[in-house]
Amino acid sequence: MESLSKSYDIIVIGGGNAALCAAITAAETGAKVLILEGAPKEYRGGNSRHTRNFRCMHQGPLSVLTDAYAEDEYFDDLLKVTAGKTDERLARLAIRTSEECLPWMEAHGVRFQPSLSGTLSLSRTNAFFLGGGKALVNAYYRTADGLGVDVMYEAQVTHVAIDGDRVSGVEVNYQGESHRMNAKAVVVGSGGFQSDTDWLARAWGPAAKNFLIRGTPFNKGVVLRDLLDQGAQSVGDPTQCHAVAIDGRAPKFDGGIVTRLDCVPFSIVVNKNAKRFYDEGEDVWPKRYAIWGRLVAAQPDQVGYSIIDSKSLELFMPSVFPPVKADSIEGLATELGLPATALKDTIERFNAACHEGDFHPTELDGLSTQGLEPAKTNWARPITKPPFYGYSLRPGVTFTYLGLKVDENAQVQAEKGPVENLWAAGETMAGSILGQGYLAGFGMTIGTVFGRIAGREAAAYVK
Numbered sequence: 450m451e452s453l454s455k456s457y458d459i460i461v462i463g464g465g466n467a468a469l470c471a472a473i474t475a476a477e478t479g480a481k482v483l484i485l486e487g488a489p490k491e492y493r494g495g496n497s498r499h500t501r502n503f504r505c506m507h508q509g510p511l512s513v514l515t516d517a518y519a520e521d522e523y524f525d526d527l528l529k530v531t532a533g534k535t536d537e538r539l540a541r542l543a544i545r546t547s548e549e550c551l552p553w554m555e556a557h558g559v560r561f562q563p564s565l566s567g568t569l570s571l572s573r574t575n576a577f578f579l580g581g582g583k584a585l586v587n588a589y590y591r592t593a594d595g596l597g598v599d600v601m602y603e604a605q606v607t608h609v610a611i612d613g614d615r616v617s618g619v620e621v622n623y624q625g626e627s628h629r630m631n632a633k634a635v636v637v638g639s640g641g642f643q644s645d646t647d648w649l650a651r652a653w654g655p656a657a658k659n660f661l662i663r664g665t666p667f668n669k670g671v672v673l674r675d676l677l678d679q680g681a682q683s684v685g686d687p688t689q690c691h692a693v694a695i696d697g698r699a700p701k702f703d704g705g706i707v708t709r710l711d712c713v714p715f716s717i718v719v720n721k722n723a724k725r726f727y728d729e730g731e732d733v734w735p736k737r738y739a740i741w742g743r744l745v746a747a748q749p750d751q752v753g754y755s756i757i758d759s760k761s762l763e764l765f766m767p768s769v770f771p772p773v774k775a776d777s778i779e780g781l782a783t784e785l786g787l788p789a790t791a792l793k794d795t796i797e798r799f800n801a802a803c804h805e806g807d808f809h810p811t812e813l814d815g816l817s818t819q820g821l822e823p824a825k826t827n828w829a830r831p832i833t834k835p836p837f838y839g840y841s842l843r844p845g846v847t848f849t850y851l852g853l854k855v856d857e858n859a860q861v862q863a864e865k866g867p868v869e870n871l872w873a874a875g876e877t878m879a880g881s882i883l884g885q886g887y888l889a890g891f892g893m894t895i896g897t898v899f900g901r902i903a904g905r906e907a908a909a910y911v912k
Contacts, residue, residue, distance in 0.1 A: 467875025534884020642670025685880020692742025
């Protein structure tokens, strides 16, 4: 391939949102940029293919966003889900810069749409991509192509050679052969290690073998491990990740956003013994959906079951799989493989703890149970109206939080100081900001902000 013999200013490792933002930003300065994407062309884009939205600070209505979403409110939302485990300096940088990112995204081909039914609670905070994440990825590739960015697909980077305080070359496996490529600067945007289930099991224990990987199967953490082994500083906890509860019928890899289950706030969730184990109505779903992967992971056999009745069926975005349906609780239990007597007892006790009140599905309504442990603190309505519906739940890992430590310029930090010509963006450094938990759309914010910073800094370095 011609790219193997050409000379480049910047090599960008990865082909998702963060990598593309870096490549485009650098190419606009006149830098010669090459993207090394490990996936085939039809699977390009990493986890960005499966995204839906971008969380954005704004002082007033902006594009499809309503009202305002100020920096302090945004940061407070982040603190709630991370329990304070975040680098405030980098977090606020991401939050503040997000406001200028949205018009930048639009200028580079991304189109947005208003929030749809089932996502109305996000109309003020999150801008939704018209056509989803794949449309965003395709728009960026068109933009990159117009700027002269070269792309190699199925180009698996195996080693980023650090000599002293700088990168001296990149080794890549392409069409069955190993090649060494050189550039003045390198940007790493190749994600976490979630697709290496052996690595997951070492971090989480044997239970991780039962996890589903809702994102790309190509994020195996090869570059991350290679750089950590060479003394790059790590950040984040290997046992922390973006893990949501997804449909138990989803495939092992790459099920994506359509396998996510958003019914939890309007349901009760039980384990395989038909016992509830957490407050399903703790907060609005965009602030809590990412804790449910870990909650289900802690249950027997790493499975759970979400149970609703006909009153709630139209209140959430449906999964790609239809729910299991029955005219009675006992019949539903049989269909789901749950102990019928235990499930009936759990639901009867839940129903008895509910009380009359105003139900508001898009906001905290305080409609809570009384005298029940664990309580359901919002949207608690009796499950009484047949037919009844159920979904099986499994932990679905999107990305891991162990990553490369960077500064505010996205420059990778090593044990002896910064690596002179190495930057990182996206999931591979997100652990600096996400110590635990997740906020809907924030991964795209981190990738876009730090991708642009990395591209800017790498381009300034080569010039």
